[in-house]
Amino acid sequence: MELSRGVLVTGAAGQLGVALCEEFADSAVAGLTRTEWDVSAPPPRELPGVDVVLHTAAWTDVDGAETHPQEAAAVNVGGTQHAAELGAPLVVFSTDYVFDGRKGEPYVESDAPNPLSVYGRTKLEAEAAAGEDAWIARTSWLFGWTSTNFVRTMLRVGAERNEVAVVDDQRGCPTYVGHLAGAVRELLDRPPGVWHLAADGDCSWAEFAEAIFEEAGLVCRVRRIKTEELARPAPRPPYSVLRSERPGAPRLPHWREGLRACLDRLGLESAEAR
Numbered sequence: 001m002e003l004s005r006g007v008l009v010t011g012a013a014g015q016l017g018v019a020l021c022e023e024f025a026d027s028a029v030a031g032l033t034r035t036e037w038d039v040s041a042p043p044p045r046e047l048p049g050v051d052v053v054l055h056t057a058a059w060t061d062v063d064g065a066e067t068h069p070q071e072a073a074a075v076n077v078g079g080t081q082h083a084a085e086l087g088a089p090l091v092v093f094s095t096d097y098v099f100d101g102r103k104g105e106p107y108v109e110s111d112a113p114n115p116l117s118v119y120g121r122t123k124l125e126a127e128a129a130a131g132e133d134a135w136i137a138r139t140s141w142l143f144g145w146t147s148t149n150f151v152r153t154m155l156r157v158g159a160e161r162n163e164v165a166v167v168d169d170q171r172g173c174p175t176y177v178g179h180l181a182g183a184v185r186e187l188l189d190r191p192p193g194v195w196h197l198a199a200d201g202d203c204s205w206a207e208f209a210e211a212i213f214e215e216a217g218l219v220c221r222v223r224r225i226k227t228e229e230l231a232r233p234a235p236r237p238p239y240s241v242l243r244s245e246r247p248g249a250p251r252l253p254h255w256r257e258g259l260r261a262c263l264d265r266l267g268l269e270s271a272e273a274r
């Protein structure tokens with residue numbers, strides 16, 4: 001896609017928003033934070049005309065959505081409707097949490113969604129609200145060098161303690177926002193519709209935590225626990241590995257490569273490189 005008129009990124013202060021603003025810095029990129037456009041309200045009139053809208057703004061507090069379903073829907077569903085009203089080609093970001101995790105093998109685009117949580121339901125409704133001409137990029141377990149995410153939390157915890165309890169019965173694809181942003185650029189040259197864009201490989205959260213400590217050279221034992229021990233309000237799919245069945249789907253590097261890239265970005269050399 002030619003990007004002569006520029007790119008609009010919503011949720012620009014979020015971890016994916018930051019990565020997309022960086023990826024498209026060679027085009028005129030307008031990144032709007034929540035202060036500049038609260039997407040639960042219609043778009044401000046003075047927005048510039050653009051070639052594409054990359055809509056990342058979302059209610060991402062999965063547990064909080066259980067007790068605030070209307071607020072979560074206003075941002076996720078209403079916000080996507082408002083982004084579609086801009087009338088420009090639109091990319092929206094959806095989630096592995098639209099699936100129930102019972103399939104036991106990788107989910108592809110034609111698999112039937114069945115979200116377990118309020119968050120997952122609002123994201124599925126958002127897919128419909130995006131319209132038939134939109135790209136729906138389903139991704140999973142995002143991490144990057146900004147915002148609160150699992151990698152940054154484990155780096156902090158691993159530096160403070162010598163043991164951490166992490167769930168070992170949820171499996172997915174931890175996806176580095178830098179790699180996802182590169183795949184989004186490729187996606188713009190593919191037809192619209194649902195696309196699964198997640199890192200290659202898969203792991204449990206406990207395995208991911210162990211890899212983070214190993215790569216960062218931190219000595220912290222991972223005690224493997226079951227999801228039910230955490231008693232979180234929102235149910236999570238036990239298995240939500242995403243793969244694409246579509247010809248020409250952008251391929252992302254393995255999650256471990258993403259982890260190394262993220263640590264480099266955070267200024268930490270991986271233990272292997274030392």
Ligand SMILES: NC(=O)c1ccc[n+]([C@@H]2O[C@H](COP(=O)([O-])OP(=O)(O)OC[C@H]3O[C@@H](n4cnc5c(N)ncnc54)[C@H](OP(=O)(O)O)[C@@H]3O)[C@@H](O)[C@H]2O)c1
Pocket residue numbers: 010011012013014015016017033034035037038039040055056057058059060075079093094095096123139140141142143147148
């Ligand atoms: N994180 C994941 O593991 C994951 C997995 C699959 C799909 N996704 C999807 O990927 C997209 C990006 O996620 P992310 O990880 O980058 O999330 P994030 O870091 O939580 O960023 C979301 C951004 O949206 C903003 N936002 C929240 N409510 C808003 C509103 N009403 N109006 C405008 N902006 C609002 C937030 O602003 P504040 O900081 O001010 O709240 C934040 O900057 C989302 O659509 C998410 O559902 C995420």
